[in-house]
Each structure stands twice: as structure tokens, then as C-alpha cells.
Amino acid sequence: MKFLELVWLIPLIPLAGAALMLVLGRLLDPQPPSEVAAAPGVAPAASGHGVAHRIGQHGHSAARSVISLLCPGTVFVSLLLSLGAVWELAALPGRTYEVVKFTWVAGLPFFTQSGALARFTADWGFLLDPLSSVMILVVTGVGFLIHVYSVGYMGHEGGYYRFFGYLNLFVFFMLMLVLANNYLLMFVGWEGVGLCSYLLIGFYFHKKSAADAGKKAFVMNRVGDAGFILGMLLMFSVFGSVRFREVNEALASGRFAAETAGLGVLSAIALLLFLGATGKSAQFPLYTWLPDAMEGPTPVSALIHAATMVTAGVYMVARSHLLFRLTPEASTVVAVIGAFTAILAASIALVQNDIKRVLAYSTVSQLGYMFMACGVGAYWVAIFHLYTHAFFKALLFLGSGSVIHALGGEQDMRRMGGLKDKIPVTYRTMVVGALAISGIPGFAGFFSKDEILWQIYSSPHGSKVIYLVALVTAGMTAFYMWRLIFMTFHGSPRTDPQTLAHVHESPPVMTVPLVALAVGSALAGWIGVPKLWAFLPESFRAFEHWLAPTLSAPALRASEHAHEAATEWLLMGVSVAVALAGIGLARHLYLARPERVQALRQAAGPLYTVLANKWYVDEIYDAVFVNGLGKGGGSALARFDNRIVDGGVNGAGWMTRLTSTLSIWWDTWIVDGAVRLLSFLVKAASFPVRVLHTGSVQAYALVIVLGAAVLFTWYLVR
Numbered sequence: 001m002k003f004l005e006l007v008w009l010i011p012l013i014p015l016a017g018a019a020l021m022l023v024l025g026r027l028l029d030p031q032p033p034s035e036v037a038a039a040p041g042v043a044p045a046a047s048g049h050g051v052a053h054r055i056g057q058h059g060h061s062a063a064r065s066v067i068s069l070l071c072p073g074t075v076f077v078s079l080l081l082s083l084g085a086v087w088e089l090a091a092l093p094g095r096t097y098e099v100v101k102f103t104w105v106a107g108l109p110f111f112t113q114s115g116a117l118a119r120f121t122a123d124w125g126f127l128l129d130p131l132s133s134v135m136i137l138v139v140t141g142v143g144f145l146i147h148v149y150s151v152g153y154m155g156h157e158g159g160y161y162r163f164f165g166y167l168n169l170f171v172f173f174m175l176m177l178v179l180a181n182n183y184l185l186m187f188v189g190w191e192g193v194g195l196c197s198y199l200l201i202g203f204y205f206h207k208k209s210a211a212d213a214g215k216k217a218f219v220m221n222r223v224g225d226a227g228f229i230l231g232m233l234l235m236f237s238v239f240g241s242v243r244f245r246e247v248n249e250a251l252a253s254g255r256f257a258a259e260t261a262g263l264g265v266l267s268a269i270a271l272l273l274f275l276g277a278t279g280k281s282a283q284f285p286l287y288t289w290l291p292d293a294m295e296g297p298t299p300v301s302a303l304i305h306a307a308t309m310v311t312a313g314v315y316m317v318a319r320s321h322l323l324f325r326l327t328p329e330a331s332t333v334v335a336v337i338g339a340f341t342a343i344l345a346a347s348i349a350l351v352q353n354d355i356k357r358v359l360a361y362s363t364v365s366q367l368g369y370m371f372m373a374c375g376v377g378a379y380w381v382a383i384f385h386l387y388t389h390a391f392f393k394a395l396l397f398l399g400s401g402s403v404i405h406a407l408g409g410e411q412d413m414r415r416m417g418g419l420k421d422k423i424p425v426t427y428r429t430m431v432v433g434a435l436a437i438s439g440i441p442g443f444a445g446f447f448s449k450d451e452i453l454w455q456i457y458s459s460p461h462g463s464k465v466i467y468l469v470a471l472v473t474a475g476m477t478a479f480y481m482w483r484l485i486f487m488t489f490h491g492s493p494r495t496d497p498q499t500l501a502h503v504h505e506s507p508p509v510m511t512v513p514l515v516a517l518a519v520g521s522a523l524a525g526w527i528g529v530p531k532l533w534a535f536l537p538e539s540f541r542a543f544e545h546w547l548a549p550t551l552s553a554p555a556l557r558a559s560e561h562a563h564e565a566a567t568e569w570l571l572m573g574v575s576v577a578v579a580l581a582g583i584g585l586a587r588h589l590y591l592a593r594p595e596r597v598q599a600l601r602q603a604a605g606p607l608y609t610v611l612a613n614k615w616y617v618d619e620i621y622d623a624v625f626v627n628g629l630g631k632g633g634g635s636a637l638a639r640f641d642n643r644i645v646d647g648g649v650n651g652a653g654w655m656t657r658l659t660s661t662l663s664i665w666w667d668t669w670i671v672d673g674a675v676r677l678l679s680f681l682v683k684a685a686s687f688p689v690r691v692l693h694t695g696s697v698q699a700y701a702l703v704i705v706l707g708a709a710v711l712f713t714w715y716l717v718r
Helices: 007-027 035-039 063-089 130-153 160-179 183-201 210-239 245-254 263-279 290-295 297-309 309-319 321-327 328-349 355-375 380-406 425-440 445-458 464-491 510-525 538-551 565-592 595-604 606-612 612-685 685-691 699-718
Strands: 098-111 117-128
Touching: 007 160, 007 699, 063 117, 063 130, 063 160, 063 290, 063 445, 098 210, 117 130, 117 160, 117 183, 130 160, 130 297, 130 309, 130 380, 130 510, 130 538, 160 183, 160 297, 160 309, 183 210, 183 263, 183 290, 183 297, 183 309, 210 245, 210 263, 210 290, 210 699, 245 321, 263 309, 263 321, 263 328, 290 297, 290 355, 297 380, 309 321, 309 380, 309 595, 321 328, 328 355, 328 464, 328 612, 355 380, 355 445, 380 425, 380 445, 380 510, 380 538, 425 445, 425 464, 425 510, 425 565, 445 464, 445 510, 445 538, 445 565, 510 538, 538 595, 565 595, 595 606, 606 612, 612 685
Parallel strands: none
Antiparallel strands: 098 117
16 A cells, blocks of 8 residues: 555656746756847747757756756656556555545535535545546656657757746646546646646747747637536536545436436536537637647647647546436537547648648547547547557657657658658657557557447447548548658658758657657557457456446446447458558558649649638637637627717716706805895895994993983973
8 A cells, every 4th residue: 555645646746846947947957148049939940849959069967967857757756656556556446546635625605406505625635546547657657758758859948947847737737637536626637737738838938829829728728617617516516516436426326317308407517527628638619729739849749639638638528427428418419529520630630731730630630539439438448549549649749859850840741751761760660650540450549449430330329420430530540640651751852952961860868758659559559459359368458447447337348238240340340441541542642643642632622722721710710709709899899888888987977067067056056145145135134233233332332321312302302
């Protein structure tokens, strides 16, 4: 139990590295004036792709050597702890270990759906089970290789400490996401990787395109995150908890019937959570941020697109599998969105010329495959493809970075070609990755892709239409990946001769991770071979058995109940044939008869234009949301505010001033006038009296004497 008791340290160790870099890193790695002047995105050599060619010209500074050891080292330590914890987990009954460090949110009042007052609580707790164990091994294992590769690729970039600080912080949040024992703590990691993706995609913040891409990723993820938040709140109102164990116990208790007749409250929760997944895992309609994320350094593309952030949505749906099993309508939505996204992204990748954008749309398409598997109830297969995809997609991205590094920053495949003998390690490892993603038998992608196709076809929740979409997408995948290989490495060089003369293989710090990932791309799938291959020992199906305690269900595999061997062999052969056809077509067009490419483009006409412009989805979004609802709606709201709201306020002010003016006039001339008139009349009437009442004793005595004299005279005269 030694390693299991330290499971909470797995995410905290990369956090320590991130804190050290972001707080003290500037002291360790002060930027010389030359590097500050040549900020990324300003000078061509510092564009994020061409600086690695300077490796070897200048030695690493001592401070950078410390960073180069410390930051990958923290992830390596987390990897070792993860391996130890998973090893001990395998010996536990039920293979589940949960530890709560403290109560994070304690006792917030909340009314449940029934109207009862409940207390919203959430723990800072960690759950290690078969599902999260796969994720931490993928995150730390592939993440460590990407960190090592980054030492070479980013070796002479400005902001070296900042880059590794962001990478470590990213790994911390991703590990928090997959190890959390409740949805609210998962959301902390969920938002954290969103923040780090913004920082990493916009790492070259002097480039407007990079800054815009970072903002686009941040904003579009917030749209999905709003659904996640609403789903959590609705979940608590129904279940009274957001803890995985308690929610799953409630769902498995029989209190909630499957919503087969329509959409109910459980379906609403599932769809809101899936909305969050579409943002994080780049599914339609929230996928357009991911291709733009190519503006970040290539190691960032590998980290985000291969093993971490974009797989978070798949992990969350798999973690919520009991909820989705009770909501077949919502699961159908998941499968349909996944299928549509897969073929949409694959069609765009067919004609892209930027080597990284081909891989970006490939990632979107492969994520669609994973959601198709989730939608038909094959959750373990979705995680299996997530696991194999991490190897070959990280390999392909890092290999593309090696190509870009060799060409001094060039990313356009139309200006490549003939590189296979100049950068042989990169070429051979990328061929392995291309074979894996194409689904060629024996390589990792074959096992997971073929199992997804079989589950879609044979599952009671599957669909023949979705199967055909997935099959066509598989053929497209093989075509565009080998189009990339042939355009980049084969044929006549199309590179500028001066650049071509300096092309050389990447240093070992970059090629060793490529070789390690190539080994994984070749061998990782052999722990999940089809049940049809009964001639192999049961240990070759270890992946499914490992996940069974977490993703178990009455029908974990449709083939266990209705295993049609002949049909499965046939479908397996069809999928391989489609993949080989895609490879063959790519070879014919881009190697044997490249002159036919232009003729094919002209024949395609508007279709090629539409694909080259990515189905104009970005333009539609700009027209509807940016210029329409954004600028147009903002202008309309501004006019409403100026004319109606402010007009009402100004009108109220004018009326107040008018009424106050009338009130002042009335008060001054009527009320005060009446008072002044009355006082004047009183004053006038009192004038005779005031004349006599002088207040002088002498005057009063004189009047008395005169009065007495008058009276006396009148008396005598009378």
C-alpha cells in the first residue's frame, strides 16, 4: 500500500515544478537582450519551429540545464509513482482505491429536485481505479516523453522557463482531472487544462495568429464548460451528490428506469455533460479551435492533441457510462455527433497542405471514433483507442516537429519532399505512426480501430449507417496520412536548395522520444487483441479485463453474446482492404503519378474548394456568431441601449427636470407668492398701529398728556 497511499502526490509533484518555474524561473533563466529582441513570432528563427537548428551551436546554460532536468524530472517521478500505484492496485479486490484529503466545499444549502433542502459538499479526494489508472499512465508516460523532446525543440527559445512551467502546470491539472473522485474536482482540472491550453497555444504572444488562436480555444471551451456546469448542478439536484461512487450507486440501484421513451432528466444531464465534452474534445460544432491550436509550439500540439486535454471529454463520458447506459437517446446523439465529426474532419484533412493541420484534423476525426464507440456502449473500446492513439498521434506530431526543425520552420508539405534519407530516424518512426493510425494489422491502431468498427456493427445500440461512416473515415485516414508521408519524405525535393543543404537529423534528445513512441505505436495494441483470435493466450486481452470492474455491464462486448466469427473476419478484412486502398491511392497520386493530382483537383472543382476552405465552417461562424450575433447583435444591443434604455433614462431625467422646473415655479410664485402676499397685507394693515407703537416711553407719555388735554378741553367746551 506504499504507493497507493501516495497517490495524491502524483499530481502535486508537477505542480511543484510549475510553481518553481513560474515564481522563480525568471531568476534561473534571465533572457539575454538578443533573445528578448528576437521574441517568438518576430524573427523567423524564433517562430517556434526554426530555433532548434541552433542546437549544437551554443551550449545550454547551467540554469537551463537545471530546468531541463527539473521539469521533465517531476513528470518522470509522477510516472514512477503511477506505475507503483497501478501495480499495487492490481492486487486489491475490486481494483479501487479512494482517498479523501479534506472536505473542500462543505455544506452549501441546495434544494433537490424533490424540493428538499440538501447540503452541497465536495471532497478534495482521489480515486484510482482501472479507468483512471490507464489515464495517469498515458498522461505521465507520454507527457514525460514530450517534456524530454521539448528540451531539444525549445532549447534556445525565449521564455524557456515559462514554457516548462506551463507544461508542468498542464500535467498537474490533467492528473487532477483524471484522479478526481467527484465531478466538481474533475471540473477544477477541466478548467485548468483549458487555462493552460490558452497559455501554451498563445505562447508566442507576439504573433497575432497565436494570440488569436489561444483566445479562440479559451472562448470555445467556455461554451462547452457552461454545459458541464449546468449538468453538474442538475445532477446534484437529482442525486444529491456529485461524487462518482454515490452517483453510480444511485444509477445502479434501480431507482431510475432507462429513458427509452424520450428525453428525461437523466438525458438532460447526459446531454449537458456531453456538451462539455464536445468543447474539450473538439467535436462538432465546437471543434474549430483545435486546428488553430497549431499556432503553439509543436510539443504543445503533441501534448494537447495526443494524450491529455482533448481526451478529457472521452474520459468524462466513459466515467459517466452508467448515466449514458440509461439514456439511449443521448447515447445516440453521442454516436451521431462522433460519426459526423469523424468524417467531416477527415474530409478536410484530405486536402490540407500544412503538415501540422493534417494531423490536427486527424485528431478531431480520431476523437470522433472514440465517441462513436461510447455512443454504442463500447466504453472500454473508446478508452482502448484513446490509449493507442496517444502513442501514434504523439509520435506523428513530434515527428512533424522534427521535420519542421530540419527545414528551418517550413510547414507546407508542397515545399518538402525527398527527406527520407536526410532525416532517416524521423522518417522511419513516422512511417510506424502512419501504419498504426491507418489500421494496418499488427500495429496498435489496428486493434482499437477494428474493435470500434466491430462494436458499431454488432452492438445492439450500433448502426449500419454509422458503421459505413466509420469505414469510409478509415479509408480517408489511410489516404491523408500516406499523402503526408509521400509528400514529405518521398519524391523529388521541393525545398529551397539553400535550406535543403542544411537539412539534418534532430539531436538524440528529440529522436529518442520518437523511437520510444514508435515502439508503443507498434506494440501497445497487443494487450487488446480481438476475442476472435482465440489462438492467443487470454493475457493478450488484458486491457478489456483490466477495465471490466469499472466499465462492466451486462453486455460489455456484443461478441460475447452473439459472436459471429465469419462476419467479424469478413469485416476485419474489409477494414484492412479499405486502409490498403487508401494507402495505394495516395501512393498512386503523390508518388507514382503526381501529375494527376492537379487534374483531379480541377475535376473536383467546387468540392475541392469547399474542402480546402474547411467547409467554410469558420466563415459561417464568423458570419453568424462574430459578425452576426457578435458585432451585429452587439451593435443592435448598443442601439437598443442608446435609444431605448438610455432614451428611457434620459427621458426620465428630462421629465424630472421639467416637473422640477414647474415645481420650482409653482413653489416660487404660487406657494411662496401667496405667503409673501399675506405677509404684505398683514404688514400694510399693521402700519397705523406700528406708527403709534414706537416703543418710546416719552412718546407714550406725550400721547397720554395730549389725550388727557384733548379730553379735558372737550369736557370744558361741552
